[in-house]
Amino acid sequence: MSQVMVDVHGVHKSFGPLEVLRGVDLKVRTGEVTVILGPSGSGKSTLLRTINHLEKVDRGWIGVDGELIGYRRSGGKLYELKEKDVLAQRTRIGFVFQNFHLFPHLTVLDNLVEAPVSALRRPRKEAEAAARLLLARVGLADKAGAYPRQLSGGQQQRVAIARALAVEPKVLLFDEPTSALDPELVGEVLDVIKDLARTGTTMIVVTHEIGFAREVADTVVFMDGGVVVEQGPPAAVLDAPRQERTRAFLSKVL
Ligand code: ADP
Ligand code: MG
16 A cells, blocks of 8 residues: 555644634545545635645644654654744645636746745756646646736646646645636646546545546545545445435535
């Protein structure tokens, strides 16, 4: 069995009186695709945000590639990492947002080159060459000089995926990557994610695209009320769910 890349262990997170994550456990193995399904408000985005420490957990811990996120252990004690060390961890965890979040004032190429040069200290020439290969991979080799506003939503999201890949992330997190797109543009973005799955990129994808989950996921996770209600291979969770809450959700979205 392959190694565990992402290990979420007993994670709790509250916002004021609202407990949004109530003891989440999740293991994602290297090279596997995990799709997270669940109703709005169930804590999916918050969970993704804890994995790259955009949200600090109240209880539990998260490991990525054997490193504790946000902390280091020394002499049996836990110490919070300094901001620059958190940023270094975050750089190697790719995040693709619903609304693309490209830098509007930078060209497509410069969007891809920014993090490798400024955070990873790669030589600019090298970063540009790598960026051009990534643009070709998402079918946008001819858009290197364009600005985000000149692109369709589907093209912008493909740039965002290429940008996330530019730092050679250990894991890619997607938060509803196709929810903001016109229906006719969803397919081109899912095709890029499918291609990454085939080449063994470790990914966690929050989505409502059940067909995509069935086709691409190694594991489907159903979340509700801040906990993982059920998880397993797509055929088990989607076609023979064991929990009533999973059945109720699927009957609404299928
Ligand atoms: P999902 O992505 O599954 O729709 P979220 O993780 O975005 O769920 O949100 C779960 C709950 O936490 C929601 O009730 C949301 O309003 C609340 N929440 C999320 N982020 C914050 C925040 N920064 N402050 C207060 N409440 C928040
Ligand atoms: Mg969300």
